[in-house]
Amino acid sequence: MTTDRSNEYLAGLVRELCKQPAETEWLEFKHNDAEPQKIGEYLSALANSAALCGKAFAYLVWGVEDATHALVGTTFVPSAARVGGEELENWLLRALSPKIHFRFYPVEVEGHALVLLEIGRAFRHPVQFQNQEFIRVGSYKKRLKDFPEKERELWRIFDRTPFEDGVAAERASDEEVLRLIDYPAYFDLLERPLPEGRQGILKALEDDVLIRTAEAGGWDITNLGAVLFAKRLSEFRTLSRKAVRVIRYKGNGRVETQKEQVGGKGYASGFEGLIDFINGQLPSNEVIGPALRKTVPMFPELAVRELVANALIHQDFFVTGAGPMVEIFDDRIEITNPGEPLVDTQRFVDTPPKSRNDGIASLMRRFRICEERGSGIDKVVSQVELYQLPAPLFEVPEGFTRVVLFAHRPLTEMDKADRVRACYLHACLKWVTRDYLTNASLRERFGVEEKNKSAVSRYIRETVVAGMIRPYDEDAARKMMKYVPYWA
Secondary structure, three states, X not given: OXXXXXXXXXXXXXXXXXXXXXXXXOEEEEOOOOOHXXXXXXXXXXXHHHHHHOOOEEEEEEOEOOOOOOXXXXXXXXXXXXXXXXXXXXXXXXXXXXXXXXXXXXXXXXXXXXXXXXXXXOOXXXXXXXXXXXXXXXXXXXXXXXXXXXXXXXXXXXXXXXXXXXXXXXXXXXXXXXXXXXXXXXXXXXOOOOOOOHHHHHHHXXXXXXXXXXXXXXXXXXXXXXXXXXXXXXXXXXXXXXXXXXXXXXXXXXXXXXXXXXXXXXXOOOHHHHHHHHHHHOOEXXXXXXXXXXXXXXXXXXXXXXXXHHHHHOOOOOOOOOOOEEEEOOOEEEEEEEOOOOOOHHHOOOOOOOOOOHHHHHHHHHOOOOOOOOOHXXXXXXXXXXXXXXXXXXXXXXXXXXXXXXXXXXXXXXXXXXXXXXXXXXXXXXXXXXXXXXXHHXXXXXXXXXXXXXXXXXXXXXXXXOOOEEEOOOOXXXXXXXXXXXXX
């Protein structure tokens, strides 16, 4: 497991590892040899070998004799180890690429002080230490480049292993699964009654691959199960940074934070609570009617919901140390997730959906949290037009995807980039409904009266010159001109 565990659990794991007939590609024993350079190389070799062997974790244990696997104890104390004044764990992490998950556990077994190093398997590409890739060949540590057949097999494994299949916690007992997973929320979202017995609950979770039988007994909680239904994501060390951060700033900059909250629950079980919290932080306008005052949200709630769901589902979970973030300002809301999009941002409206995380996307659709047909962005653009807001902005800062929703701004205060973006997205929205952008449709989108149609014609020309739209029929009369996106 990757949750915090007792000395009893760790001692049982060490005893199991010692029952192995010999060291393996994913298991190494040491007595006191704790030279930092070697530890770093073992981190790379064991992580890569764990992926080759289909293991969720690899292990390095100090205090065990190599040949006999007898417990002899160790003088190695990871928390006291330093490299040039820097803590060992931090030094190792800096030298690793990508930043894999590993953790040192001091453990006492039969009166002997031991240290267990748990190493998460490699994902997506081989793990390097100081720009060198290592692998285990039998019980020996070698450079990966010297074994091209193993390197090819490793890349094949990376290509076919999705994030959801990874293990967030291994060898969990029945009781631990029910403690860690919010199973009542799972059945509520499926609108199914809760099974009477424990085994019925576990069987249902297993059927959706939220858990699976562990080789060494008990259950492995998959990344799919943990990220969607964790009672507390912080219980799963490899996923704790994937919790959603919501930050409300004062004004339009990031200088002063009014409120910040980090989500604790899994994405599916905590989604409605997350959306309620975000909506509670969004600025609003007070509209005075003939008899009553009413508060109107500044941003379309449906658009916010769709964009948050997209950020959760389409993020790149292999980007370590970063998770989805919602930042709320007086004049905009920015929703950011790790990973660059799989499709061009200019084609978000019309391109069929592509997801890195098909398992998560599939279950979120079953729970009616996200769109089945990939029409979420269509809805966002449609809602923005209905509210007559500036067009959303899709950005790709290095390694991330960001969507910005802007608060209401009069057309006269929109700059050329705002107008071109709005005109282009309006054309895209029309095209996917088998319709065309016209002067009349754009006037309606901007809320412009017919007497000002010459101004709208100017906005259309700006967008044509920018190369974002083109006339559907170049030879049509001026009053009959229709426009389509540049790619149509």
